[in-house]
Amino acid sequence: xxxxxxxxxxxxxxxxxxxxxxxxxxxxxxxxxxxxxxxxxxxxxxxxxxxxxxxxxxxxxxxxxxxxxxxxxxxxxxxxxxxxxxxxxxxxxxxxxxxxxxxxxxxxxxxxxxxxxxxxxxxx
Amino acid sequence: xxxxxxxxxxxxxxxxxxxxxxxxxxxxxxxxxxxxxxxxxxxxxxxxxxxxxxxxxxxxxxxxxxxxxxxxxxxxxxxxxxxxxxxxxxxxxxxxxxxxxxxxxxxxxxxxxxxxxxxxxxxxxxxxxxxxxxxxxxxxxxxxxxxxxxxxxxxxxxxxxxxxxxxxxxxxxxxxxxxxxxxxxxxxxxxxxxxxxxxxxxxxxxxxxxxxxxxxxxxxxxxxxxxxxxxxxxxxxxxxxxxxxxxxxxxxxxxxxxxxxxxxxxxxxxxxxxxxxxxxxxxxxxxxxxxxxxxxxxxxxxxxxxxxxxxxxxxxxxxxxxxxxxxxxxxxxxxxxxxxxxxxxxxxxxxxx
Numbered sequence: 001x002x003x004x005x006x007x008x009x010x011x012x013x014x015x016x017x018x019x020x021x022x023x024x025x026x027x028x029x030x031x032x033x034x035x036x037x038x039x040x041x042x043x044x045x046x047x048x049x050x051x052x053x054x055x056x057x058x059x060x061x062x063x064x065x066x067x068x069x070x071x072x073x074x075x076x077x078x079x080x081x082x083x084x085x086x087x088x089x090x091x092x093x094x095x096x097x098x099x100x101x102x103x104x105x106x107x108x109x110x111x112x113x114x115x116x117x118x119x120x121x122x123x124x
Numbered sequence: 125x126x127x128x129x130x131x132x133x134x135x136x137x138x139x140x141x142x143x144x145x146x147x148x149x150x151x152x153x154x155x156x157x158x159x160x161x162x163x164x165x166x167x168x169x170x171x172x173x174x175x176x177x178x179x180x181x182x183x184x185x186x187x188x189x190x191x192x193x194x195x196x197x198x199x200x201x202x203x204x205x206x207x208x209x210x211x212x213x214x215x216x217x218x219x220x221x222x223x224x225x226x227x228x229x230x231x232x233x234x235x236x237x238x239x240x241x242x243x244x245x246x247x248x249x250x251x252x253x254x255x256x257x258x259x260x261x262x263x264x265x266x267x268x269x270x271x272x273x274x275x276x277x278x279x280x281x282x283x284x285x286x287x288x289x290x291x292x293x294x295x296x297x298x299x300x301x302x303x304x305x306x307x308x309x310x311x312x313x314x315x316x317x318x319x320x321x322x323x324x325x326x327x328x329x330x331x332x333x334x335x336x337x338x339x340x341x342x343x344x345x346x347x348x349x350x351x352x353x354x355x356x357x358x359x360x361x362x363x364x365x366x367x368x369x370x371x372x373x374x375x376x377x378x379x380x381x382x383x384x385x386x387x388x389x390x391x392x393x394x395x396x397x398x399x400x401x402x403x404x405x406x407x408x409x410x411x412x413x414x415x416x417x418x419x420x421x422x423x424x425x426x427x428x429x430x431x432x433x434x435x436x437x438x439x440x441x442x443x444x445x446x447x448x449x450x451x452x453x454x455x456x457x458x459x460x461x462x463x464x465x466x467x468x469x470x471x472x473x474x475x476x477x
Contacts, residue, residue: 030371032351038395039351039371059351059372059399 005062006096012066017073020055029116030058031109038064038106042072042113046121051075051083056113061106063099068110070094075114084118086111128317129244131163131171132237136229139165141195143188144236145224147174148199148259148313149302152218159300159315164188174222188224197225197262221302223313225262235265242267242275243317250380252298252318254291259302259311270295270318278305278312290314298383320345321384321410321469323462326372326400327391328355331415334458335388336364342462344386349375351396373399381407386465388413388445397424405437411465413445415457447474 005013022028025043032039040058044051054072058065071091075083088108092099099107135142147160155175163171164185173181180202187200202220227236239255246253251270258264258278266276266284268291278287286305291314294301300316323339325332328350336346340363347366350356356367368375373396381387387404389397392415401424404412414421421443428438446460447467467474 034352034354037351037355037391037393041371057371057374059374059396061395065395 004098005066008070008094008096009062009066012069012095013062016056016065016069018055018069018076019057021057022053022055025055027117027120029113029120031113031116033105033109036061036106038109040064040068040110040113042068042110042117044075044114044117046080049080051078051080056110060109061103063095063097063103063106064109066095067091067107068113071110071114080118080121083114127172128161129240131161132240134171135163135165135169136237139167139169140230141166141192141226141228142169143191143224143226145174145184145188145222146313146315147220148223148257149221149311150218151220157300158302158313162188164192166192174220180220184222184224187222191224191226195226195228197223199223199259199262221259223257223259223262239265239267239276242269246270246273247317247319250319252295252316254295254317255315256287256291257313257315259313268292268295278310282306283310287312287314291316296383318384319382321386322347322382323386323388323465324349324379324409326350326376326387326389326396327393327415328352328357328360328367329390329392331454331457331461332388332390333360334455335390335461336361338455338458338462339386340364342466347379350391372396373403376400376403381409383410384469385409386411386413386462386469388415388461388465390415392416394424394427398427401428401441402431402433405433405440408437408440410469412441413461413465414441414443415445416443418444442468 022043022045026046028043030041038060040056040060043055045053054076056068056072088111091111092107143164145162147156147158160174161172162174162184174184175181191198200222243253246269254268256266256278264278266278266287268274268288278284283305290303294314294316298316298318300314302311302313304311322345324347325335326349328348332348336348339346346364348356348361348364349368349372351372353369356369361367387409389400425438446457447464449460451457451460464474
């Protein structure tokens with residue numbers, strides 16, 4: 001029987017990258033799942049058109065934590081416009097796991113927080 | 125608010141002079157611990173008790189009236205085993221020492237009254253305070269506030285320094301008692317006061333609700349933490365002192381943990397349990413309980429151990445939380461959890477004696 005979660009997912013859950021807070025983030029956003037209680041905050045440092053630093057913090061399930069960790073790796077040093085085009089399917093694919101439909105929202109929560117943070121930039 | 129300060133407030137409104145009786149030492153079986161107080165007013169009012177009533181309190185009242193007449197403190201030794209009740213097998217088999225001190229509540233120079241005002245100020249500021257009283261001459265008193273603030277004296281700077289060391293340890297244990305200083309030549313009573321005990325519950329689920337209600341009835345300050353605003357509501361927790369919503373482990377980092385803080389994790393979800401335990405266990409509160417089976421507890425401990433947590437800290441985790449009383453419903457589980465927390469705090473096993 002194949003493992004439910006990939007080594008990629010488990011590694012990001014056990015050893016999350018970019019976990020913590022930035023001293024003075026340019027933008028940030030916190031999102032939560034009202035029923036299960038996953039809660040993720042994304043903080044970004046921006047330099048004109050590039051995300052120079054990304055951190056996340058939160059108490060969340062393995063999928064959500066791994067997705068947030070992976071996401072911060074994917075977006076650091078990347079053009080903001082390219083990040084805005086990142087899709088949920090791309091993030092889920094990067095987790096290399098068979099995420100069940102009921103858990104898709106867990107994987108997408110960090111992306112939702114990221115998009116909200118970037119939209120905060122546009123409204124400033 | 126501590127019962128002591130409620131009693132003082134009542135007495136200030138109604139009495140001019142009162143005797144304050146304090147249980148300063150016990151030997152053998154005693155129904156109350158050192159620090160228990162009884163107040164006897166000149167007008168006849170009685171508040172508190174140094175035992176659980178009966179003939180001993182009656183003797184304390186009689187002695188207090190003598191103290192009010194002479195307006196001089198007395199240290200009274202009482203041998204419970206000599207009471208008549210002993211003859212028919214109903215007595216406790218211990219001895220008590222009770223210090224009885226007169227206080228003039230109308231005097232602008234009421235030092236003892238002022239001392240308790242200072243203690244209350246410390247507690248209101250979240251700090252513990254200790255009054256050290258010489259049992260050879262109770263007019264010698266030293267107030268030691270957590271953090272180093274000191275006023276009064278036991279007679280010499282050397283004695284005061286020795287008393288500060290003892291007081292620091294007793295504040296940690298939150299336990300009053302008599303300790304002999306100066307090479308065992310001077311008995312000093314250390315009366316320890318601290319902020320009220322607190323219960324912090326992580327997870328606003330159905331067990332948390334009766335847990336908070338029961339803790340409130342027991343006089344604990346209560347805090348509920350959850351990431352879900354739909355669960356952590358006033359409607360579900362009408363008695364709670366603080367409802368905190370956010371990232372639970374982040375909130376955990378902002379809370380104070382003392383030797384009077386009980387922490388219970390009721391989320392039954394690793395996503396809260398693991399990060400919160402990483403914060404709470406190293407802070408070493410009085411009790412940390414986790415809702416879940418032994419099997420789940422083993423897995424949680426192993427995960428935290430793999431992450432580098434010290435095994436001695438992991439031993440402080442009580443899982444399953446609660447005494448084994450066959451609890452089934454949420455209120456029964458809440459009762460078993462608080463019973464275990466109180467037993468651990470008191471250094472008791474929770475078994476029938």
